[in-house]
Every structure is written in C-alpha cells, then in structure tokens.
Amino acid sequence: MSDIKVKICGLSTEDTMQAALDAGADMVGLVFFPKSPRHVNLSDACKLADMARGKADIVALTVNMDLDGLSRINELVGPDYFQFHGSEAPESLAAAKVMHGKKIMKAISVSDKSDLEQALYYSIVADRILFDAKPPAGSDIPGGNGVSFDWALLEDLDLKKPFMLSGGLNMDNVAEAIRLSGAKEIDLSSGVERERGVKDPALIRSFLAKVKNTQAEAVKE
Numbered sequence: 605m606s607d608i609k610v611k612i613c614g615l616s617t618e619d620t621m622q623a624a625l626d627a628g629a630d631m632v633g634l635v636f637f638p639k640s641p642r643h644v645n646l647s648d649a650c651k652l653a654d655m656a657r658g659k660a661d662i663v664a665l666t667v668n669m670d671l672d673g674l675s676r677i678n679e680l681v682g683p684d685y686f687q688f689h690g691s692e693a694p695e696s697l698a699a700a701k702v703m704h705g706k707k708i709m710k711a712i713s714v715s716d717k718s719d720l721e722q723a724l725y726y727s728i729v730a731d732r733i734l735f736d737a738k739p740p741a742g743s744d745i746p747g748g749n750g751v752s753f754d755w756a757l758l759e760d761l762d763l764k765k766p767f768m769l770s771g772g773l774n775m776d777n778v779a780e781a782i783r784l785s786g787a788k789e790i791d792l793s794s795g796v797e798r799e800r801g802v803k804d805p806a807l808i809r810s811f812l813a814k815v816k817n818t819q820a821e822a823v824k825e
C-alpha cells in the first residue's frame with residue numbers, strides 16, 4: 605500500500621473530525637443529504653470545515669442538489685471539492701464547476717464492467733472519479749451502505765483522471781481491495797463506524813494507522 609490517499613467520509617462531530625485529521629486523512633467528507641444518517645447542517649459543517657481547512661481537502665458530498673444549494677455550501681462552508689453522488693448529468697457538473705470554481709468528484713455506481721463506461725465521459729469534466737457499489741435493494745441512500753463490488757473490475761482501467769475506490773472498505777479488506785483494484789486513493793464511511801452513521805474515533809485512528817504504517821514499512825524495505 606504505497607502512497608495511498610485516504611478520504612474519510614461522513615464526519616459529523618468534532619471529535620471524529622479531529623481523529624481523522626490527527627491520524628493523517630488526506631480528504632474529509634461532509635454529507636449534505638438529509639436522508640443520510642451522516643447529514644450535517646450548514647452551521648455544523650462550517651465548524652467542521654474550519655477545523656480541516658489547510659490540513660486536509662474538504663469534500664462536500666451532495667446528491668442531485670440544485671445550483672442554489674451548491675452555492676450556499678460553497679459560500680458558507682468553502683469546500684475544496686464537490687462530490688456528486690446522484691444521477692447528475694455531466695452538464696450539471698460542468699455548470700457547477702464554472703459557477704463555483706471548485707474541483708469536482710463524480711461517483712459512479714458499479715456492479716459490472718459495463719458500468720465503467722460512464723466514467724470515461726464523466727472524466728472529461730470531473731477532476732476525480734469515485735467508484736462505489738450500487739446501493740442494495742431498499743436502501744434510501746445511494747452510497748454509504750457498507751457494500752462492496754468486485755474490485756478486480758478496475759484492474760485494467762485506463763482513465764485519464766485519478767480515481768478513488770469506495771464501497772464497504774474496512775480494516776480487514778482494505779489491503780486486498782487495493783491489491784485487486786490497483787487503486788491509489790480510497791474512500792470509506794461505514795468501515796469506521798460503531799453503528800450506522802456513528803463514527804468511532806478509535807476505528808478512524810486504527811484504520812489510518814494501518815494504511816499509513818503499511819506505506820511507511822514499504823518505503824523502508
């Protein structure tokens with residue numbers, strides 16, 4: 605696991621944000637989607653973003669949000685990235701990018717190889733692609749469900765933009781997920797929670813220590 609970039613998503617409290625920053629998270633995600641158990645209101649999001657500014661990239665996760673909603677987040681929270689995790693068209697991403705001048709990450713839901721084609725045309729406008737599993741039947745959120753897809757689908761991927769791997773990653777499977785997918789960037793939420801939507805500072809610390817320590821060992825060898 606050399607030089608792996610880690611995003612911890614769905615941080616909603618000061619103690620879990622602090623744990624992620626202290627342990628070296630490269631990106632921290634704030635969820636703006638009321639159906640999610642990790643949703644943060646604008647006032648809490650501002651405090652959390654202020655803690656992270658200059659220490660990790662701040663990612664505002666939205667699902668099919670209109671331009672007014674994006675503008676409010678942009679002005680008040682000041683994220684480095686917008687993560688689009690719904691069925692937004694490439695044109696909406698392009699409009700948001702021009703209007704807000706922020707980097708764009710587009711989530712693509714994957715269950716088989718044909719789903720990867722979407723990544724090619726979204727990568728024309730997006731700065732990063734995030735591959736996540738499709739939500740299980742009955743889920744009311746399009747991500748953050750703790751489910752994985754077949755990581756080996758990504759192994760021969762020829763994408764001109766960086767990509768992140770997400771979906772059901774945790775301490776036990778992260779090394780195998782990186783090995784099979786070839787991902788250099790990973791994103792997780794459920795895997796560092798003690799119950800659905802409740803992040804655990806100790807789990808965040810141990811997950812990041814595992815990924816970062818393995819990197820340090822690899823450099824020494």
Ligand SMILES: O=C(O)c1ccccc1N[C@@H]1O[C@H](COP(=O)(O)O)[C@@H](O)[C@H]1O
Nearest residue numbers: 613640747748749750771772792793794
């Ligand atoms: O985390 C959420 O609640 C969420 C809600 C709506 C869209 C996306 C969401 N999370 C994203 O999904 C990935 C995978 O989550 P998990 O690790 O499988 O729980 C997560 O990293 C977020 O980017």
